[in-house]
Every structure is written in C-alpha cells, then in structure tokens.
Amino acid sequence: MNPTHHRRRQLRSVGTITAGAALAAVLAACGSTAGATAQNAGAGTSSGSSAAAGQPVSGGTLTLALDGDPTCIDPAQTSLTNTLSLGAQFTDTLVDQDFETGEIVPALAEKWEISDDATEFTFHLRDGVTFSDGTPLDAAAVKANFDGIIDLGAASFLGSSYLADYVGTDVVDDSTAKVTFKTPNVPFLQAAATATLGILSPATNKLTADERCQGELVGSGPFVLSKYDLTSQVVLTRRAGYAWPSAAAEHQGEAYVETVVLPIVKETGVRAGGLQSAEFDGIFQPAVQDQDALEQAGFTLTSRANPGNVQSLFANTFRPLVAEEAVRQAFQKAIDRDEFNATLFNARYAVPSSVLSPTTPGYTDLSADLVYDPEGAKALLDGAGWTVGADGIREKDGTKLVLKLLSSEATKSAAELTQNQLKEVGIGVEIEIPESSQSFKVRSAGDWDYTFSGLTRADPDTLRRDFWSGGQPNSAAHLTESPLDDKILAQKAEVDTEKRWAIVAEIQKEIITQGYDIPYGSQLQIYATRDGVQGLRLDASSRLRLYDTWVQASS
Template sequence: MVTRPVRTLGFGALALVLLTGCGAQATAGGGGDAGTPRVGGTLRLGISSNPDCVDPQQWGTNASLNVSRQLVDSLTDQDPADGAIKPWLAERWEVNADSTAFTFHLRDGATFSDGTPVDAAAVKASFDGARALGPKAALVAGYLAAYRGSTVVDPRTVRIDFTAPSAQFLQASSTMTLGVLAPAAYNKTPEQRCQGDGLIGSGPFVFESYKQNQQVVLVKRKGYNWGSPLWKHTGEAYLDRVEYRIVPEPGVRSGSLASGQLDAITDVQPVDEPQFAGNGFTEPVRPNPGIVFNLTANTTRGVLTDPKVRQAVAKGVNRQEVVDTVLTKNYKAATSVLGSATPLHTDLAGLLAYDPAGAGALLDAAGWRPGPDGIRVKDGQRLSAAVVFSAVFNQNQSALELIQQQLRKIGFDLRIELKTTAESTQIQLSGEYDFIWFNVTRADPDILRQTYSTKAGNRSKLTAGNPLDAALEKQAATTDRAVREPAAAEAQRIIVEQGYSIPVFELTQVWGLGPKAHALEFEASSRLRLYDAWVAE
C-alpha cells in the first residue's frame, strides 16, 4: 500500500509487520496500437508518497519498491500470470527434499553497475548483508527467517541453507527485496544506501539522484543484456531516463497527468478514475496478491473470544456494497483471506456471503439480545469491539464507516480508531487491539504463515499446536504444488471459518497513463516494471 505501504501497506510501514497485497485484470500499456517502441526519452512518473529508502533490502512501501525494482536484478523472476518461478540471474536451481537447501547456478556475463561480476561470492555477500540489517529490513526478516547462511560452491554456483523448511524462499528469491547488490554496496552504511549512495545493482537502470519529497531520477544502464525471459525485448531498456515526481495530493497528481505535466501516475484514486478511461488515456489495473484488506481479530480480547461472534461479524459485512459504494469496478470483493492474484488462492466466496439473518441466528444462540439502542447485550456487556487502522490507503476510513453501519444492523458496535502509522505499528506489536485493519502484499501463500502462525506474527493471538499451525507448516515444507496447494487451501479455510480474519476487499493498483506513455508493466507483486516502458515523441 503496501505497498501506500502495501502498499502495499494496508496498516503500517513495516512490510511484514504491517504491510499496507492468479492473473491481472488488465495489462499495462498505452492506448490502442502504439506502434514500434521508441528508444530514448524521459518518463515523468508521478508517485503518491516519498520513497523514504531506495535500498530494496530495507524498506517495503510501494513507492520505495517501485523505484528499487528498476535498479536490482533477482536470482529468479515470477510470472504474474500464473505465479511460476522463472530463471533470471540464476539459469537453473535445485531444492532439496525438505526445502532447507536451494542451489542456484548463475548465468554468465551479468555485471553490476560498477563493473564487477554477479558471481556466487557476490550473491553470498548480498544475502549475508541483507540478513545483517536486522530490524531495518522487515521483509528480509520474513523471507530469511530461518537463514543459516550461503556457501560458494564454485564461482557460478551458490547454495543457500535454512535451519527449517522454507519453501517460500523460492518465490522470495524473485522479489526486489532480495535483489542482489554488489559487494561494494556494503562499504556504505544502511543510511547511506537508503539515499542511493553506494546502491550498486545489476538492473537495467542506475541511480542518479534523490531529492527528498521532490523526485528520484534513474538513468539507463549501458550494456545491459541479461534481463528476465518474461520481459518483451532484450538488450538495454528503451528509456534514457525516469523521473519519479513525488506528488502526494491525489487531485494534483491526477491534474498533472491530465494537463500533460506528467506522462503517467500511480495510485489513481477511485474518484479520479473516470477521467482516465478513454480520450487517449489508459488505466492499467491489477489486484495485489497477498492478504486482502481485512479485520483481523484478537481472539483473546473481549467479545472476540467467542467464535460465534467472529463468525457473525463475517456474515454481517456486505463486501460487494463496500466495493460498489466506496470503491469502483476496478476493485474486487474478497473471496478469501488471500487475494485472487495470489498463487494457490482458494475461492471461499460461499463462506463470505452476506447473511445478516445467519449472523443474527449465531448471536441469538450465543445469548446476545438486542439492547435499547439496537446494539446487543449479554450479562450487562455490549456487543462491541474497536478496530485500529491508519489512513495509508485513502478509502480506509470510508470503507470502515460503511462496515460500521452494516454491523449495526446485526447489533454489533464497531468502534473506529484512526491512528498514525507509527502508532498502529506499536499497537500491533503490543497486541493491545480488538481488530486490526490491514493488508499485506506478497505473491506467495506463505504470507499467511508469517502473519498468523503462532511461531511468527500470530496476529490473532492463537495458542500453539492449533490446526492452523499444522496447515501453515505443511505448506511451508515443500515446493511440490501437489502437497502445498491443499495445505494452503486448508489454512485459508480455517482462517475464514474461525473468523480469525474477516476479509473485505482486495487492494488494487490503478495507474494512469497519458497518450505518450506505453508498456509500463506489473510484476507479480503488482509493482512497477519499466524495462519495456517507452514514451512517444
């Protein structure tokens, strides 16, 4: 948001602590038949927030990752269409039987922008350096949670070992967060790399300048010729230069695109979408993979200790009304705790149907009776819980206010508590909440383990040894889809059936492209890929 930090943040700035998300609704590109791509030119791209740190290993907001994806290559790439992992810096790999050792065989000829080779020693230095960042690298902490270390087998072969099964790592190896930096990058401090100083990658663009809260400038990497097979051409990028203009105000950002001051923008708000549907403009759209915007319940607090109450809340939320009223047709009502663009997503729409009568029956059975103001009571206690959220996504408050109205109809009082991102993060870490509202972007179902396992984030405050833990551990233990898919499906079903999470809607990336901008692409995490992008004269 998130990602908006999940970006993908739905809920906070720490990517896996509060990140605030299998096919695209639309592909990115200019309108109509744009003709032959033009080499050269500058793309003026308006983004919604300051990319506080452009080092991909340290940060997790959309603004940051949309910059850093252009600077670093990864060992593998992920196909946005089906989630398949493809070669990139590694031309092939092997995974041992229990998914604790991954051996990558590197392609020949790739170099960093300082001229040094992308070899096994560089990969080891990069992964060791990322792991050493500790709290500065929330996403890395999840991807490399059980990291034992890397071994240089030979100059073009590196083995990465884990102390526990880590099937998710193969997908993690495709992310920009684990993009490979040159050994020389670690001669700079993390703070220096955040500002672009010493940020040396092997990607199709290189860093030129960064003015906080104003703009980031990248320029073409000369001689680049080792791109992903998922890309549309080979050789150097088309664009000579990319200027990320930081324009936080949505109306100003949209107005600048409409007037031609910008060639493209990210984060088109629902109210602004109609003006970019036609008239030479296009709106590339793709839902975020990962955990959808949801109310996650703390099962140890107040009325939410009762599963019937949580299940009633799930039945009392009219997801389609939220989408139709607060959002647009570009957004989807949730059909699971995982978004539809997530590999191994399971459609549980039947369990998430709007059913206020069913909600009332559950609450009646649990002993909750309507009070004088319509809110149910039991033993002198009101049927009430608070939700903590931050306004990282513009529509968060409007969505929650509508959900609040919907739940009053079943006699449930949802209290809405707006917090800053920093406050939200601290509340989540402390466990002092009833509901938390967030989303998390990741194109792998293991995000459920990182968020809900009692051995990881445990956002619902479950006790160890529960059935959800078993399903999450099973999906983490193998890359074999035949074993992993049913385990991931079981985990999703348990989370929804038990009301640990009340899924509501999928975060969607909506961009606006002017008549001159073409072929801006979504990668598998619905973030920006500019290698094939070009601008017309």
C-alpha cells in the first residue's frame, strides 16, 4: 500500500473540527526542530519570502498543494488569490512593483510617460520578448489585451474597474503603446502591475471567455501553463529561453524550477498531512489552527498581509435602519476586534486598524476610532430613541432594530460572532447565507443591511471599487450619493502622491467614523514549506512569485 495515500485517508477521517489537534499530535511525533517564519504585516517593510540558503539550484520539481479549485484559471476573469498567483507565473506585466516598497519598476515596459492629467499612458516595450507560442509581444499585443478586457465586460470585473473610462490603446509603433482614458486614472499604472492585466497573446484574446477559463492561455511569463485539470491539478513548466524578468526579480535568465505541480486539495488537514509526509513540498493557506504546529515541526511559514480593503462588513445605506448614522456608529463601537482575532485568527494576523491594510500605500492608522466601546454604543442608540425591549432587542416606533447580514459559508463564523457581540448592545441580527451560485445576484439585489467582503490590491483605489456610489452593484458597500463620492474620485485624479495620500486619509476617516465599513479581520497570504524550498516570494500584492524559487533535494 502506498504510505502517502494511506496518510491522506487517515487525515480525511479526522474531520474538520479536530483536524488541528490531530495535526499537532502527528507533527509532535516527528520530533522535528522549531521552524522559521518569514512574515510581513506592515506597510513599507520587507515582503514575505522564504529564507535562501546556499547557491540556487536549477531544475527539479516543486509540488505545492493549492487550497481550492481556481474555478476559472484566466487571471483576467477572477479575484481569487490562488488564481491570480498562478497567473503571475505564466504572464508578464507592463510594469511591476518593488516587493518591499511598492514602487513601480520596469517590466515589459522599459520606460513610460504619463500625461499631466493622467489620461494618457505611453509604454515603451522591451525588444525581443515573445509569447510561449513564439509570437512577438509588441504594442499590437498590448492593445489586443486591453481591448480584450473590455470585451470580456462583467466577466472581468476587476479588469473593467482598472480600465474605467477606457478610450483605447494606440499602436504608435511596434514597441510603443499609448493607453488613453476619458478621465484621469492615476491608479492605472499600479493596475498595470497586476496579474489581472497580465499580457496574454493575441490568439488568447480571440477566444471566448469560457475557453479562456478552461486554460487555453498563452503568456510570456517564466512558466508555461501546460496542464489544467478542473478540480484535480495545475502544472507549470519552465519557459525555455526566458530572458526578460522585471526589475523586482532577484536573478536573470530562466526560472530555476523546471516543473511546478499544483494538486488541488481543498481539505486543510489533508494539505497539512501531505506536507508532513513529504507528498508536498509546500501548501497554500495552512489553516489557522495548523500554523503553530507546522512551525514547531520545522516547516517554514512565509506570509504577508494582503494590501487593500481588510475583511469587513460593508454597509447598505439604502436600507432604513442603516441609513441612521447612530445605528452605524453604534455598530462600529460594539465590535470587539481583539475577540475576533483571538477566536478566528492568531497573532500572525494583525487586528485591523483602518478600512485599509497597513501594507497598502496611503494607509492611515485609525485604531483610536476602532476602540471597543459597548457603553458608547448603548449611549448612541439611547440618544437616537432606540429602547431595549423585553427580549433585549431595541425598538423604536414599533420597529425592531434587527440587521440582516449577508454572509457565506466562509464568513459564517464571523457572522455568528458579530451576532453575539451586537446582541450585547441590543441590536438583533439575522444571518442569510445564499447558495454560492446566487451570492452575486443576492448581493446586487440589495436586500441586506451589511455584507462581508474584502479586496486585495496594492493601491488605495480599492476604496473607489467598494465605496463609490457609482460602482453599484459591483461595489461591496451600497451607499447613497454623498460628498464622499467627490473625494473618492478626487484621489483617482490626483497626480501628486502626497496630496493623493492626504485625500485617501480623509476617505478612510469618513468611512470608519460613519460606519460605512466595520473592519473585523486581516487577510493574510501564508504558505508552509519544507526547509529545502528556497526563495519563495510574495509580491507587493501578496501574490506568490516562483521565478526566484529553487528546491533542494529532501534530506
């Protein structure tokens, strides 16, 4: 009997509730030494990477267990972190971001110019770059790519947001592309560094959205997408002759690893067990309850906090209860974020201190506005005329103060904890969990008071994506028109960085003090690997980059 398969069957029988305890026992039996953690939780500090030892080795196979099916492997049509991380391996981008500072650096474009009003972006491409099918990556290919994003429409909801008010791309000559927008789009340069806008071949852009989802994708990146079996595995192979890494890379030439095999393993205990039994070299997103045991057993944990909007409850001010400022502000004060962190996360996850993560450029620390203050919440509700009824739930003019929270299975525990905390101040909660296939439809309909969401991007324009009233129904929050809209659009147009950050600070302050966003948790990208995996890196968007990764033989 294959011992690896035997181990997987054993761990499956444990069940999700006891998986963490079972893993701890298994790992303790191994007698391994303490592990290492490479972590970045703050803005402007070193990006997550596994510590390198010795000289890089070329060749070999790296097996990393994915935490779920990419569903649609086209990076232009997803917001899933694992899919975007995969896309970053087989596509290149016009520019990149320094992994530590977030500074925009050259990639496919050697240089660029931006018009004074930030409506025109001219990119000068490197010579000699080709897609893996041998066709040249030229200005016409850039145009086909951005036009293709627009053609995808709602299927590329992130891409469409990044290309808001897109006029078109002019092919000035083979190596020069000029991208034009109707209105200023300062964040576009950062968007051009994301896998969402990674450059795919003209042939790929002629395919249907569904064909692209199924893996018929050709890029110019350091790896080739050679296999995608839905719900089974993804295989990447090293691109022969690759010679155009971005300025954020740590070496030149081809990638070190020859083959990357990514089996899709949804069960957290099975992933962790496969790492322990050496079936996998590493795993995506080890469960919170498994992380300490893995580290103590000698595995390396590489992590970085996601930039962008933290995990939060987003308001719907079209609803009469949420339209009341006192109700929103009381909600903000009634949430004990330390209890959330202790219950749902661990010390690796920072308690949120703003609507934005600290790894986001322009972040402002608003911890003082997020202090747990249940007595303050009660006072606000008392002052607004909400009196406590016989059942402990407040009411006014015959209306119960009961909020509907739109959740999912993934956020069910957070919803239940929110329900318990709000009950303490007299706010009732109903939790609705629609079928996953219906979640977008239900959210768009707006029959809810607060909904759970978060958004990753290394630019504060995530605030426009989720809080601008003109972004509905795609925005996480559903807000009526207000002066906040003017500030949100102003930051998108401000070319002076310091002035833009000042506007972004005002936006964060207003969102938090008005209770439009109730932060409760940080999003963290975390990977566990054996000690032979070196050079694993997380970029400025906390996406996995494998170009600089190499593997030593298992000891």
